[in-house]
Amino acid sequence: MNAMNHSEFRQDIAPGETLLAVDNVTLRFGGVKAITDVSFDIRKGEVRAIIGPNGAGKTSMLNVINGFYHPQEGRITYRGQTRTKMRPHVAASQGIARTFQNVALFKGMTTLDNIMVGRTLKMRTPFFWHIFRQGPAMREEIEHRKFVEEIIEFLEIEHIRKVPVGKLPYGLQKRVELGRALAMQPELLLLDEPMAGMNLEEKEDMCRFILDTKEQYGTTIALIEHDMGVVMDLSDRVVVLEYGQKIADGTPDEVKKNQKVIDAYLGVAH
Amino acid sequence: MFYREAGQYKKTYSADMAVFPILQDRIGIGLILLAAAVIVPIFGSNFFISTVMIPFLVFSLAAMGLNIVTGYTGLISLGTGAFMGVGAFACYKLTTYFPQVNIIIWILASGVFSAAIGALFGLPSLRIKGFYLAVATLAAQFFLEWCFVRVPWLFNYNASGAIEVPQRTLFGVAITGANATPTMRYLVLLGIVVLMTWIASNILHGRIGRTFMAVRDMDIAAELMGIRLLPAKLTAFAMSSFYCGVAGACMMFLWYGGGEASDAFNINQSFNILFMVIIGGLGSLIGCFFGAALLNIVPIILKFGLPAMGLPLAGATAEHINHLFVGSLIIFFLIVEPHGLARLWQITKQKLRTWPFPY
Numbered sequence: 001m002n003a004m005n006h007s008e009f010r011q012d013i014a015p016g017e018t019l020l021a022v023d024n025v026t027l028r029f030g031g032v033k034a035i036t037d038v039s040f041d042i043r044k045g046e047v048r049a050i051i052g053p054n055g056a057g058k059t060s061m062l063n064v065i066n067g068f069y070h071p072q073e074g075r076i077t078y079r080g081q082t083r084t085k086m087r088p089h090v091a092a093s094q095g096i097a098r099t100f101q102n103v104a105l106f107k108g109m110t111t112l113d114n115i116m117v118g119r120t121l122k123m124r125t126p127f128f129w130h131i132f133r134q135g136p137a138m139r140e141e142i143e144h145r146k147f148v149e150e151i152i153e154f155l156e157i158e159h160i161r162k163v164p165v166g167k168l169p170y171g172l173q174k175r176v177e178l179g180r181a182l183a184m185q186p187e188l189l190l191l192d193e194p195m196a197g198m199n200l201e202e203k204e205d206m207c208r209f210i211l212d213t214k215e216q217y218g219t220t221i222a223l224i225e226h227d228m229g230v231v232m233d234l235s236d237r238v239v240v241l242e243y244g245q246k247i248a249d250g251t252p253d254e255v256k257k258n259q260k261v262i263d264a265y266l267g268v269a270h
Numbered sequence: 271m272f273y274r275e276a277g278q279y280k281k282t283y284s285a286d287m288a289v290f291p292i293l294q295d296r297i298g299i300g301l302i303l304l305a306a307a308v309i310v311p312i313f314g315s316n317f318f319i320s321t322v323m324i325p326f327l328v329f330s331l332a333a334m335g336l337n338i339v340t341g342y343t344g345l346i347s348l349g350t351g352a353f354m355g356v357g358a359f360a361c362y363k364l365t366t367y368f369p370q371v372n373i374i375i376w377i378l379a380s381g382v383f384s385a386a387i388g389a390l391f392g393l394p395s396l397r398i399k400g401f402y403l404a405v406a407t408l409a410a411q412f413f414l415e416w417c418f419v420r421v422p423w424l425f426n427y428n429a430s431g432a433i434e435v436p437q438r439t440l441f442g443v444a445i446t447g448a449n450a451t452p453t454m455r456y457l458v459l460l461g462i463v464v465l466m467t468w469i470a471s472n473i474l475h476g477r478i479g480r481t482f483m484a485v486r487d488m489d490i491a492a493e494l495m496g497i498r499l500l501p502a503k504l505t506a507f508a509m510s511s512f513y514c515g516v517a518g519a520c521m522m523f524l525w526y527g528g529g530e531a532s533d534a535f536n537i538n539q540s541f542n543i544l545f546m547v548i549i550g551g552l553g554s555l556i557g558c559f560f561g562a563a564l565l566n567i568v569p570i571i572l573k574f575g576l577p578a579m580g581l582p583l584a585g586a587t588a589e590h591i592n593h594l595f596v597g598s599l600i601i602f603f604l605i606v607e608p609h610g611l612a613r614l615w616q617i618t619k620q621k622l623r624t625w626p627f628p629y
């Protein structure tokens with residue numbers, strides 16, 4: 001599936017085995033510790049929720065995983081390979097895709113073009129052919145357009161295909177952003193509050209899309225979400241952060257009963 | 271009523287991905303090309319061709335160059351004039367050393383040199399943005415301008431310190447130099463501009479164009495899609511400078527017919543073209559033509575049109591009025607319509623599409 005030749009990566013990770021392991025990661029911004037000595041793992045094929053009160057370090061954790069932030073201490077092991085510093089575009093080529101807490105779409109471009117950008121890594125016709133937009137360049141464009149149309153259909157956004165995304169309502173923008181990430185055919189999909197600011201109906205749609213993604217494409221998903229109902233419904237396992245530290249880790253039921261978690265959430269009145 | 275897409279169903283993705291999916295647009299483009307290639311040369315006076323059409327085409331090409339890096343990729347450049355100059359001098363040196371090779375080839379090849387120089391001066395764009403990048407490109411402008419004047423090798427040690435355009439022919443007909451008619455120069459220029467517009471449109475509609483726009487709209491997310499920012503930005507700078515370089519070569523060889531670099535490729539030229547791009551529309555190819563047309567026509571109307579209508583206007587006054595006009599246009603577009611004339615054009619087309627029943 002991954003077009004890049006990463007022979008050093010394990011290609012044979014079976015569902016249930018560890019896909020990504022975070023070991024003793026500490027991340028500091030100057031004097032502020034955003035993450036303190038956190039360890040957890042994500043298994044192939046699961047939906048792994050990361051929850052915690054505001055400022056707990058959830059977004060920072062995703063930024064560490066896809067290479068935006070470099071932790072001062074600790075290790076990240078992805079598909080059997082422990083990595084040192086890494087740029088986000090390398091994470092992308094290794095199959096890690098991501099959506100943002102505050103939608104980060106390409107505002108001036110249409111829905112279609114936004115999702116097509118997600119295919120960039122799979123497109124490799126040399127510059128020369130693009131001069132004419134013929135031959136290999138056009139064939140490649142059509143082939144990927146077909147793939148993107150499947151995603152558009154999957155997410156039920158056919159009607160906004162040609163609309164610049166800056167003009168779309170927030171809920172639809174979040175959907176397009178998911179589409180753009182899916183276009184990368186990621187091994188690991190990081191979703192940062194995909195349902196924030198949505199109404200009930202939109203939330204239900206989004207839940208359905210996330211579950212379908214897992215089922216249809218076998219994508220492993222790390223999900224940050226504040227809505228506990230959603231977390232309990234969707235996730236296989238939950239890790240709970242508070243003030244940058246891990247306070248609980250387990251199945252939704254285990255986490256729900258954990259006294260520390262109850263205290264943390266009562267403390268910030270959710 | 272007549273301009274609409276109803277009934278034109280696209281059966282294939284390639285039809286849907288065409289640059290002009292609507293039939294009327296294709297007819298329109300055909301008519302414009304016909305007018306430009308046949309009607310203008312036959313009916314246009316020498317004055318019209320050399321004062322209106324040739325400058326218009328040269329500026330359109332330069333604006334296209336700047337628009338690629340500034341409008342499409344979001345990297346501001348104030349070095350346009352200098353990059354045009356690199357093209358002009360490259361062409362001059364090439365045709366001096368290899369006079370037997372057709373000048374059209376050298377005009378196009380000169381873009382390679384400006385592309386290389388442009389990419390070099392685009393390097394800082396990885397680290398700096400906005401205002402600071404503008405200043406960095408300004409440094410490029412001043413440095414190159416200095417070279418144009420201080421390195422006599424560039425202008426073949428001419429006593430005048432200027433490019434002296436030699437006569438070159440195509441199939442035995444003079445297309446550059448003193449004996450080339452405005453019509454011949456115009457036709458060559460038109461060919462170059464049409465070809466390069468077609469190529470720009472091809473590139474910008476595909477993966478590479480999307481890469482540029484992704485970098486412009488949200489570079490963090492672009493990187494996350496696997497786009498490497500440095501190559502993307504350098505490609506934009508190189509492609510942009512290629513277009514500027516060819517425009518510069520065209521300016522010297524097909525318009526000015528020689529002249530001093532300090533006049534043609536100075537900072538004012540950079541600003542002039544930036545204004546065309548802003549007024550025409552950032553991130554729009556057709557906008558380049560709108561912007562070039564407007565900023566080119568207004569001074570001509572003030573200078574020649576008004577006196578012809580019996581409204582004599584002193585040269586200096588005309589220039590002042592022109593400055594005022596351009597200034598107010600810039601302010602208007604920056605505040606009211608950042609996407610420029612191209613956007614207004616699009617809105618008009620949208621209205622036409624639904625006219626006469628807007629709902």
Ligand SMILES: Nc1ncnc2c1ncn2[C@@H]1O[C@H](COP(=O)(O)OP(=O)(O)OP(=O)(O)O)[C@@H](O)[C@H]1O
Nearest residue numbers: 029032033034053054055056057058059060061101
């Ligand atoms: N780039 C940065 N520079 C400085 N401090 C930062 C930076 N990014 C995050 N932080 C700090 O790290 C801590 C964790 O922030 P983070 O955004 O990861 O929290 P979060 O769990 O995602 O919260 P929320 O639920 O509000 O999204 C906060 O105290 C925040 O101020």
Ligand SMILES: [Mg+2]
Nearest residue numbers: 058059060101
């Ligand atoms: Mg967050």
